[in-house]
Amino acid sequence: MFFVTLEEAAKNGDLAMVKWLCEVRGEQSSYASVLAASEGHLDVLKWLRGNVFNPSPSASMDDAAANGHLDVLKWLQTNAGYATTAAMNKAAGNGHFAIVKWLHQTRKEGCTAVAMDLAAANGHLEIVQWLHGVRRGECTKAAMDEAAANGHLTVVQYLHQSRKEGCSTRAMDGAATNGHLSVVQWLHQHRKEGCTKAAMDGAARSNHLALLEWLQKNRKEGCTSAAMNLAAQNGHLTVVQWLHAHRKEGCSSNAMDHAAANGHLDVVQWLHKNRKEGCTSSAMDGAAGGNHLHVVQWLHRNRTEGCTKAAMDNAAARGYLKVVQWLLVNRTEGCTGAAMDGAAEGGHFEVLLFLHNERSEGCTSKAFVNATTADELTILQWLFEHYSKEFGRDPLQLYAFDKFYTLRWLKDKAKVESATQARR
Structure with missing residues (x-):
């Protein structure tokens, strides 16, 4: 119990509480030093280092780098600290360019392909360019895949022009799921990997109707029944209606079950009127467990599936x-x-x-x-x-x-x- 308190005090930079817990309560925790370093509390780190447990050097330095605490890194550098490749990898991924360059100049651990992958995924173009040009770093297809999924078109374009790793279908799938139409269009025009049915399924799940319309017009992969199921689950009635009108995959009873569980009565009513898949007792069970009494009452009046004992069990719990x-x-x-x-x-x-x-x-x-x-x-x-x-x-x-x-x-x-x- 007090270990947690000491660690929380170190994490929050509360030096007075840290001293009291250690000196009066006699508590000790080597992880407290790691948390202090991770959050940039150099005064706490120094005190713990001198009075209780030595910090875990690599964990402390790696986490300090990840969170951009250069002063902590410099202190650890002169006090028997050491790092792993995770230090530069995490710093690059989190956009701490000054830390990346300091580690490059001061340390020998370097980084792995994860550094450029993470920097690309998070849209840090300057770091990607530096890793490519100065460190001659490596990356994987995940760099372009994740950059595309997160909507970083300039990073995608740079990787396309400067690197040979390319991407996979996950690039367009992810971009479509997250609603980045401009990225999807660029990939469609400049890359050959294409996408899978997951693109339209994901766009439906996330309520990106414009993307669905574009994919319908420009791609041939189509979707699965998961598209309507997920759209219904998340309450996207307009998307459900569009899929019903323009696609043939349909849905399953999961559509109404999950819509009911999440309280989307308008979707439940539309599915009841316009689709034949129906629902199961999970619909009322889920609605009861989600405190959607109006949905429970509607299902009771309009459907025959009923519920199970799980309805009252979950509502009570x-x-x-x-x-x-x-x-x-x-x-x-x-x-x-x-x-x-x-x-x-x-x-x-x-x-x-x-x-x-x-x-x-x-x-x-x-x-x-x-x-x-x-x-x-x-x-x-x-x-x-x-x-x-x-x-x-x-x-x-x-x-x-x-x-x-x-x-x-x-x-x-x-x-x-x-x-x-x-x-x-």
Whole structure:
């Protein structure tokens, strides 16, 4: 527990807290030095180096380079620090040109093809040019693939003109998925790799209708049923309608199932009226688990698939009392012990009480463990009072029992101290 606190203090640059944890609490953590270096807290790094554990030199230097902390790098350089190729790779990928050049001039580790790949992916053209010209560096097809996917057309053009690695179909697929029409058009005109069905599928998923229209007109790869499924899942009704009108791949029951789970009632209604694939019980289960009561009610009135016990179980676990109450009144599937178990873990006491009063499934021993893990003292106490017969003697349940009384002791102690202070 205190290791985490020390590491967080180092990460946040809180030198006073770091000193207190180490000097008063006696805590130590070599990783704290790495975090201090990574976040650029040189004063914390110096103190930890001199008073507790030495930093992990390579991890400290690599992470400091990745985040652009030149002062930390220089200090580590003169204090037995060392780096790996990850230092320049990460610095290049994150656009820290000054760090890249400093490492080149000062260190011997160099970099790998990952440096140019990452720099290209993130649009750092100047670094890509420098790595190519000064270091005579290497890259892979991933450089152009990722640059295209992220919309960095100037980087794509430079790699095309200056490098021989080329790209793969992932370049156009990724650019289409992310909505970079100008990149897709350039690749179509200047490269021969083309794309796959993933281009149109991805464009549909991400709601890029203009790209879908362009691909439909200029490419022959087409799409799969995943296009409409994913568009429906994400609530892109216009795209769903366009695919229905212009493509023949259709969709599966996943379209309505996932649209319902994500609360897209307009998509669900359109699919119900215009498509024949329908849905499964997963539609209502998912809608209930997502707190989309209006979707649950519509499915109940207009579809026959119904739901399973997972509907109430999931709604209870996430604290959606109104959904649980509606399902109890209007559906017959009921729930399992997982409903109360999940409500206990989530701290949803109102749901727990409702299920206790209205249902007979009860809970399992997992409820005790779940409530303990979540530090839900009130719920844990209530469970012991009402479901003691479910409490066993396996290690996890004994841990719950022990922690319950520890938490109750702390709570009672706090009340006594508060009352004592109030009387003073």
